[in-house]
Amino acid sequence: MAGRSKKGKFLESDIDQQLQQIHLLDAQSTSENLEQLAPIIKNIHATRQQDAYLRTLKQLAESKEAEIQQICSDNYQDFVSSVSTMLNVRSSTNNLRDRIISLDDSVNQAGRALAEKKKGLLKAKKAAMNLDEAIETLQACLRLLDLVNRIGELIKQGKYYSALRSLDDIQNLPTSSLSQTPFFNHLLASLPSYRTQIKDAVTASLKTWLFDLRNVSRQVGSLALEAMDLRSKRWAQRKEKEPQLKLCRLGGAVELITYEKVEYDVFDNDKLQVDFKPLYQSILIYTALEMLEELQKSYQADRKTQSTLILSSQMSLQSLADLTEEITGFFIAETHVLQNTRGFRSQREVDELWEGVLERLNSSVASELETESDPEVFLGVKESLLAFTMTMEGYGYDCQRLHDLILLLFGSYASLLEKQYETVFEKIVQEDDNTPLTAETGEELDAIVSGCWLPSSVAASLYSLDPPCVLPFSQTFYQCCMNIRSFVQKFYQFVEGVSQHHRDIDELLGTSLDRLMTKNICQKISSKVKESQGFSQIAQSVITLEYFENACGEIEQGLASLRSIQRGGSIRLGCRPVFAETLQLALKRIDEVLLVKLESNFEMSDFEWTPSGSSGGPSLYMIQMIMWLTTNIDALSLQDIYKNNAYTTAIQYIADSLTECLTGTTVSQLNDAALSNMLVDIDFVEQSLRDSGQSHLSSIFDHLKLLVSIPLNNTVQEYLNASQRQASYASIRPTELAPVLEKLARGSSNSRERAERERGERRRTEALAVSRL
Numbered sequence: 001m002a003g004r005s006k007k008g009k010f011l012e013s014d015i016d017q018q019l020q021q022i023h024l025l026d027a028q029s030t031s032e033n034l035e036q037l038a039p040i041i042k043n044i045h046a047t048r049q050q051d052a053y054l055r056t057l058k059q060l061a062e063s064k065e066a067e068i069q070q071i072c073s074d075n076y077q078d079f080v081s082s083v084s085t086m087l088n089v090r091s092s093t094n095n096l097r098d099r100i101i102s103l104d105d106s107v108n109q110a111g112r113a114l115a116e117k118k119k120g121l122l123k124a125k126k127a128a129m130n131l132d133e134a135i136e137t138l139q140a141c142l143r144l145l146d147l148v149n150r151i152g153e154l155i156k157q158g159k160y161y162s163a164l165r166s167l168d169d170i171q172n173l174p175t176s177s178l179s180q181t182p183f184f185n186h187l188l189a190s191l192p193s194y195r196t197q198i199k200d201a202v203t204a205s206l207k208t209w210l211f212d213l214r215n216v217s218r219q220v221g222s223l224a225l226e227a228m229d230l231r232s233k234r235w236a237q238r239k240e241k242e243p244q245l246k247l248c249r250l251g252g253a254v255e256l257i258t259y260e261k262v263e264y265d266v267f268d269n270d271k272l273q274v275d276f277k278p279l280y281q282s283i284l285i286y287t288a289l290e291m292l293e294e295l296q297k298s299y300q301a302d303r304k305t306q307s308t309l310i311l312s313s314q315m316s317l318q319s320l321a322d323l324t325e326e327i328t329g330f331f332i333a334e335t336h337v338l339q340n341t342r343g344f345r346s347q348r349e350v351d352e353l354w355e356g357v358l359e360r361l362n363s364s365v366a367s368e369l370e371t372e373s374d375p376e377v378f379l380g381v382k383e384s385l386l387a388f389t390m391t392m393e394g395y396g397y398d399c400q401r402l403h404d405l406i407l408l409l410f411g412s413y414a415s416l417l418e419k420q421y422e423t424v425f426e427k428i429v430q431e432d433d434n435t436p437l438t439a440e441t442g443e444e445l446d447a448i449v450s451g452c453w454l455p456s457s458v459a460a461s462l463y464s465l466d467p468p469c470v471l472p473f474s475q476t477f478y479q480c481c482m483n484i485r486s487f488v489q490k491f492y493q494f495v496e497g498v499s500q501h502h503r504d505i506d507e508l509l510g511t512s513l514d515r516l517m518t519k520n521i522c523q524k525i526s527s528k529v530k531e532s533q534g535f536s537q538i539a540q541s542v543i544t545l546e547y548f549e550n551a552c553g554e555i556e557q558g559l560a561s562l563r564s565i566q567r568g569g570s571i572r573l574g575c576r577p578v579f580a581e582t583l584q585l586a587l588k589r590i591d592e593v594l595l596v597k598l599e600s601n602f603e604m605s606d607f608e609w610t611p612s613g614s615s616g617g618p619s620l621y622m623i624q625m626i627m628w629l630t631t632n633i634d635a636l637s638l639q640d641i642y643k644n645n646a647y648t649t650a651i652q653y654i655a656d657s658l659t660e661c662l663t664g665t666t667v668s669q670l671n672d673a674a675l676s677n678m679l680v681d682i683d684f685v686e687q688s689l690r691d692s693g694q695s696h697l698s699s700i701f702d703h704l705k706l707l708v709s710i711p712l713n714n715t716v717q718e719y720l721n722a723s724q725r726q727a728s729y730a731s732i733r734p735t736e737l738a739p740v741l742e743k744l745a746r747g748s749s750n751s752r753e754r755a756e757r758e759r760g761e762r763r764r765t766e767a768l769a770v771s772r773l
Contacts, residue, residue: 014043051100054093151194160202160285167191167198195289202278202285206295207302209278213333214306216274221328223266228391266332279337283344292344300349306330307353315364317372320381324388327357335395351398358401365405369412375420375490378413382406382494410505413494418512421487425480425520429528432476434537434544436637440468452481453551453558472637473547474540480521481551484513488559506559510573513555517575521548526582529589538590539636545583552576587642591649594632598653601628607661608677609670610747615677618684625654626688634692644694651697654685655704662707663739669746675708703731710737711744716766720773734773741767 147166154163267274286295310326331354338345365381372378389402439445448471449462462471471478491509522545529541552573602625633646658678661667682705686698706729710719718724719737741763748760 051097051104054097058093148194155194155197155201158201158205158281160198160281161288163194163198164285164288167194198285199289199291202282203298205278206282206299210302210306213274214309214330216272217329217333218322218326219272219329220266220274220332221325221330223269223272224328224332224391225325225387227266228387228394232390266329267336274333276336276340280341283341296344299345303334304353304356307357310357311360311364315368317368317377317381320365320384323361324384327361328388328391330357331392331397332395354397355401362401362405366408369409373416375413375416378409378416379490379494382409382413385409410494411508414491414508414512417487417490418516421483421516422520424483425516426524428479428483429476429521429524432474434474434476434528434532434540436540437471437473437475437478438468439465439471442467445469448478451485452478452547453484453554454547455550455554458550472543474544476521476525477544477547477551480548484517484555487513487516509559514573514575517548517552517573518578522575522578522582526585529582529586532589533593533596535590535593535632535636538586538593539638542583542586542590542638542642545579545586549576549579549583552579587645590636590642590646594646594650595653597632598625598629598650601625607674609661609667609674611671611673611677613673615680618681619677622681622684626685630688630692644697647689647692647694647697648700651685651689651694651700655700659704659707659736662704662743663736667743669750670740670743671747672712672744674747675712679705679708679712707732707736707740711740711763716741716770720769734770738767738771741770
């Protein structure tokens with residue numbers, strides 16, 4: 001091997017050379033080169049063994065020196081040479097020994113330095129290992145702290161479920177050296193507080209969301225009501241296009257089947273976006289925390305409080321629309337939660353809130369309407385409640401309470417509406433001047449005829465008139481018909497969309513119409529007729545009453561066409577007989593006024609009852625009376641039958657008045673000439689009746705003519721004969737004939753002529769004889 005002596009020993013120079021070639025720390029190496037020292041140390045150790053061996057040889061040499069000297073003396077020359085050689089060897093040995101010692105010292109120093117260096121290196125390596133372990137531990141702690149810190153950040157960011165999962169990750173970390181540290185135990189002990197923070201944060205988020213939800217509830221309800229209104233309009237348009245659907249109401253079976261549903265999310269649209277994420281997140285977190293029941297109770301309590309706040313203050317009717325919008329939005333949100341949270345809410349809880357709100361709403365509405373007298377306000381309330389009802393029924397809520405409230409309000413509304421129209425009808429009747437209505441234009445004629453309740457034949461005849469024209473009825477009939485239509489339309493307008501108790505509603509309408517037409521039209525016309533003194537006004541009332549009587553049947557038939565929904569049954573008005581009775585009263589009033597006029601203008605007692613002779617023709621008095629009578633009666637726009645009745649009354653009055661003058665106490669005396677003139681006047685009246693087409697009334701004077709004929713024909717003795725009296729004069733009572741004979745006796749007794757006075761005595765005798773009968 002290179003670097004060794006010939007005897008295999010390592011020289012000092014060799015060792016130094018080897019030491020110089022060793023680099024314990026290599027900047028480019030990641031490991032130490034201490035293993036390269038091992039061969040050198042082994043060489044040094046071998047050198048030391050050689051040194052010990054040399055010392056042993058030295059000792060042996062010294063012990064053998066004497067022997068050697070002996071031997072040397074014996075072998076001096078050899079010895080000398082050997083000594084010389086030995087000396088050289090010794091000298092070399094000493095030198096070698098010194099070199100070895102020096103080398104040993106150097107090796108010792110070098111080994112000590114190396115040992116110190118190695119010790120330092122080992123210490124440094126241990127420190128490095130400790131540092132690596134510490135760094136690893138710190139890094140693990142930092143990662144854990146970072147995870148914990150991230151939980152706080154996630155809570156701030158609202159990522160509560162991620163934060164909760166991070167907590168679970170910390171708790172489920174695999175066992176490590178860190179697991180046994182106080183730090184880790186302290187960290188685990190702090191985790192419940194983070195759960196509480198997550199719970200508090202998600203609860204606060206839910207509370208904020210509930211507050212925001214309450215603020216947008218009105219807008220949500222408004223959108224839902226608008227959607228229902230749009231649906232209602234679409235259905236109305238469809239019913240116009242398809243007449244067979246006219247009887248089908250909105251929300252009914254047919255409408256639900258044919259409804260082309262357009263998905264419209266009131267929580268996510270162009271006008272509003274409501275995010276239910278906070279609620280879903282709360283449910284998720286509370287479920288993960290195994291505290292869902294607590295959340296359910298808290299949510300129910302919060303929503304109950306919010307539902308109470310909706311009607312916490314006194315409600316005004318002006319705010320009813322806003323109130324129904326808020327209630328609608330509130331419970332639509334409840335429906336959304338109920339359908340999308342899989343058991344978080346129960347139907348019973350929602351129904352409990354719904355019943356509570358409805359009870360307060362019904363009470364508030366009823367309270368506000370107690371003192372209300374305007375039916376339009378009731379109609380507005382009904383419209384708001386009905387729209388609210390249809391919308392909530394669309395979301396599956398039981399609205400029977402609302403239907404009951406609407407029907408309750410309907411009773412008050414009908415009563416107020418009836419009172420309103422009582423005033424209207426009374427005003428129409430009172431302000432009417434009882435003159436025929438005039439239509440100036442064709443449009444006006446069409447409006448009047450189409451607005452009145454008329455039989456088709458009558459309407460057709462009126463349409464045939466050429467404007468300007470005079471219609472048979474007065475303003476009273478036209479305006480009352482228009483207001484009856486208005487009343488019926490408003491009456492059914494309230495129950496439009498209400499599908500319950502139809503027969504009750506129809507009966508109530510019939511009763512209300514009966515009262516209005518009887519009390520506020522018929523009775524008012526009757527009162528006006530009783531106060532009227534003019535023939536034309538009374539006659540016009542008769543015509544108006546005739547039209548009203550006929551209109552009752554038309555109204556009954558026409559009510560069905562005014563209904564938006566078939567309600568079944570039929571309406572019967574009981575006011576037609578009342579109009580018929582009032583019509584008869586008006587006709588009697590014509591007779592009364594006619595008689596009053598005749599009595600005031602033509603007093604029968606003023607007739608010349610003791611004329612000096614025959615007049616030769618009808619008296620001016622009778623001519624004037626008949627002319628006045630025919631002029632006034634013929635001018636009346638009445639049916640012929642009514643005119644006939646008026647003529648009958650007038651002629652009967654004339655006959656009765658003449659009879660009264662003959663048989664009563666008004667006229668004290670008369671003569672035969674007066675009776676003859678009376679017959680001439682009667683003939684004139686009968687001829688006038690024939691000329692007027694009333695010839696059948698001539699029979700009214702038969703009794704009077706028969707009475708007058710007895711004294712004029714001197715047939716009193718025939719009358720005294722019972723059989724002849726019964727055969728020819730059965731209608732003449734003795735109490736009628738006797739006064740006539742007495743008055744004739746008085747009229748003749750004052751005459752200057754003897755024959756006349758004798759006739760008077762005979763008349764008196766005949767009068768006594770007749771009076772005995």
